[in-house]
Amino acid sequence: NAGVTQTPKFQVLKTGQSMTLQCAQDMNHNSMYWYRQDPGMGLRLIYYSASEGTTDKGEVPNGYNVSRLNKREFSLRLESAAPSQTSVYFCASTGQSTNTEAFFGQGTRLTVV
Amino acid sequence: SQQGEEDPQALSIQEGENATMNCSYKTSINNLQWYRQNSGRGLVHLILIRSNEREKHSGRLRVTLDTSKKSSSLLITASRAADTASYFCATSFSGTSYGKLTFGQGTILTVHP
Numbered sequence: 001n002a003g004v005t006q007t008p009k010f011q012v013l014k015t016g017q018s019m020t021l022q023c024a025q026d027m028n029h030n031s032m033y034w035y036r037q038d039p040g041m042g043l044r045l046i047y048y049s050a051s052e053g054t055t056d057k058g059e060v061p062n063g064y065n066v067s068r069l070n071k072r073e074f075s076l077r078l079e080s081a082a083p084s085q086t087s088v089y090f091c092a093s094t095g096q097s098t099n100t101e102a103f104f105g106q107g108t109r110l111t112v113v
Numbered sequence: 114s115q116q117g118e119e120d121p122q123a124l125s126i127q128e129g130e131n132a133t134m135n136c137s138y139k140t141s142i143n144n145l146q147w148y149r150q151n152s153g154r155g156l157v158h159l160i161l162i163r164s165n166e167r168e169k170h171s172g173r174l175r176v177t178l179d180t181s182k183k184s185s186s187l188l189i190t191a192s193r194a195a196d197t198a199s200y201f202c203a204t205s206f207s208g209t210s211y212g213k214l215t216f217g218q219g220t221i222l223t224v225h226p
Contacts, residue, residue, distance in 0.1 A: 004155075031211045042117075042201060042218040043156075050211050059215075090155060094212025098143045098205060099163055102212055104155035 002026050006091050006105035013081045013112045021076040021108050023091030029103070030096040032074035033058075034066060036087040037107075043090065049074055051096075081112045117202045117217030125223045132189040134220040136202030137182075143205040145178055145185045146214065150199045159187075159200075164207070192224045 004025045013019055025032065030051045035043040035058075045058030049068040063085060065077045074093075078085055091105040118137045126132055136145065144163045148156040162169045162178045162185065169176045175188040189196055199221050203214040 031213070033213070035216075040122075040218060043203075043216040045213070045215070048213055050213075092156075096211065098209060098211065099161060100212045101146065101158035101161055102148075102156075102203075102214055104157070106155045107153075 004091055004093055004103050004105040006089075006108050008108060009106065011108060011110050013078075013110065015082060015112060017081050018077065018079050019081065019110075020078075021089055021091075021110075022073070023075065023105060024073045025091075025093040025103070026072065027093060027095070027103065028071070029093035030071070031094045032068065033092045033094075033102070034064075034074070034076045035090045035092065036060065037090060038087050046076065046089075078110075081110075083112045086110060086112045117204055117215060119200075119202055119217040119220050121220060122218070123221045123223070125225065126192055127225050128192060128194055130192055130224075132192050132196070132222055132224070134187045134200055134202075134222070136185045136187070136217055138185075138202075138204045139183065141207035142180075143207055143209060145176075146203045146205070147174075147176060147185075147187050148201045148203060148216075150201065150219070152198075156201065189222075192222075194224050194226045196222060197224045198222060 033048040034046040047066040052071045089108045092102040147159040199219045201219045
């Protein structure tokens with residue numbers, strides 16, 4: 001059982017380049033999330049999808065777009081990367097309940113130079 | 114701003130000692146969760162305590178929740194070197210119907226053999 005799978009694991013981009021981070025879960029979860037983690041900042045929510053067909057902004061959405069491709073997949077796109085987007089990105093998913101744990105992918109370490 | 118504030122930011126103890134980490138939050142919650150992150154890895158769920166619960170145990174973990182003080186603590190008893198990791202509290206806001214979480218900045222725990 002793979003759980004939550006993120007690709008790629010590492011990426012270096014030049015300022016202004018674009019890329020898409022992929023996330024897929026095989027737990028039949030309704031809700032999916034993208035977080036970024038910076039030193040000393042914990043995890044901050046970028047975007048989330050409460051259910052298939054819906055997406056909403058989180059705490060730090062500027063510079064990002066998302067697509068909930070289907071129930072399994074939720075992608076995060078950086079249209080024009082900036083050095084401030086250097087971070088570790090985590091995808092997570094949860095079931096259809098308030099009192100439910102989140103399952104995380106292994107993260108994507110992104111460096112923008 | 115982030116919901117959870119954790120202290121201490123870092124904790125260094127000897128194997129066999131107990132480790133206590135604290136988390137405070139600002140608004141009403143459905144539940145509070147604790148996660149563990151080993152260096153360079155994704156987050157792993159440890160324990161969830163609902164807003165109507167005051168204490169919960171799981172193995173060597175003990176979590177308390179005081180909703181009147183908007184605070185929680187995580188106690189790890191008889192710590193082991195393998196417990197070395199970062200620990201995060203995460204809260205689910207009241208009124209949220211799915212698993213959206215807000216994370217604290219985390220506590221870095223180092224357990225010396």
